[in-house]
Amino acid sequence: MSEAVKGSATHQQLIALLTQQGARYRVMEHEAVGKCEAVSEIRGTELGQGAKALVCKVKGNGVKKHVLAILAADQQADLGQLASHFGGSKASLASPAEVDTLTACVFGAIPPFSFHPDLTLVADPLLFERFDEIAFNAGLLEKSVIMSTADYLRIARPELVAFRRS
Numbered sequence: 001m002s003e004a005v006k007g008s009a010t011h012q013q014l015i016a017l018l019t020q021q022g023a024r025y026r027v028m029e030h031e032a033v034g035k036c037e038a039v040s041e042i043r044g045t046e047l048g049q050g051a052k053a054l055v056c057k058v059k060g061n062g063v064k065k066h067v068l069a070i071l072a073a074d075q076q077a078d079l080g081q082l083a084s085h086f087g088g089s090k091a092s093l094a095s096p097a098e099v100d101t102l103t104a105c106v107f108g109a110i111p112p113f114s115f116h117p118d119l120t121l122v123a124d125p126l127l128f129e130r131f132d133e134i135a136f137n138a139g140l141l142e143k144s145v146i147m148s149t150a151d152y153l154r155i156a157r158p159e160l161v162a163f164r165r166s
Contacts, residue, residue, distance in 0.1 A: 007105040011139030014111050018147065021155045025147035032141035034108040036073035043135050043144055047074040051127060051136040051152075053110040055099045055119070056082060060089025066102055067091070070112040070123035072130075075164040082122070082163045109137045111145070113156050123158035 018025050030042045040047045050073030058065050063086055071077055083091035096107065102119045103110045112134075114121040127134060128149050138145040 006100075007109045007139035007141075009139075010104050010111065010115065011143060013115055014113060014138055014145070017113070017155065018145070018151075021151070023147055023151040023155055025145050025151070027138065028144045028146065029142060030144065034141065039137070039144065040073065040135065043146060045133070045135045045146060046131065048072045048127075049131045049133060049135050049146075050074070051112040051123075051134045053112050053136070055094040055102055055110065056091050057094050057098070058083050058086045058088035058091045061087055063088035065120060066094060066098065066118055067120045067122055068103075068110070068112070068114045069161075069163060070121070070127060070158060071164060072124065072127040075124065075126065078163050078165045082161065085122075085161050085163065086120075105139050106141065109139055109141045111138050112136050112152070112158070121156060121158045122161040122163070123156075124162055124164050125160045126162075126164060128153060 033039050036050050040050050052071045052073045054069045056067045079091035102116045135146045
């Protein structure tokens with residue numbers, strides 16, 4: 001499947017969900033850039049408004065699960081904290097094949113919403129404490145959504161877990 005086709009179903013599903021739920025959002029089309037810093041500049045948003053989506057695997061102590069971990073783009077993840085939250089002994093980033101299966105998006109285009117039953121959604125609370133809006137790639141590298149933080153929390157309902165490096 002081509003990269004353009006790959007995320008388009010997720011993009012359409014996301015936009016349908018936001019519209020149906022009455023979210024305050026806007027879609028921006030832009031050049032496909034993979035770096036958080038570059039895309040926030042193009043969007044005209046602060047780096048800390050960016051919702052970075054990491055597909056992680058938590059294992060150990062009888063735990064084996066996939067997690068979509070959302071973090072402010074100006075922060076680094078502490079995967080050890082994520083693992084211990086779920087009772088696992090370690091967490092790592094998922095393989096490209098697992099990311100593809102669980103999100104149907106290319107790396108870097110994953111929105112902070114889980115549309116897969118085996119992908120648990122968690123978010124670091126700092127993302128929602130500093131800005132009224134968050135920004136993220138919307139399934140495609142060349143499309144972003146900027147939306148109300150309150151609407152994101154209401155619609156996505158992530159479990160809030162502090163897992164950023166201090």
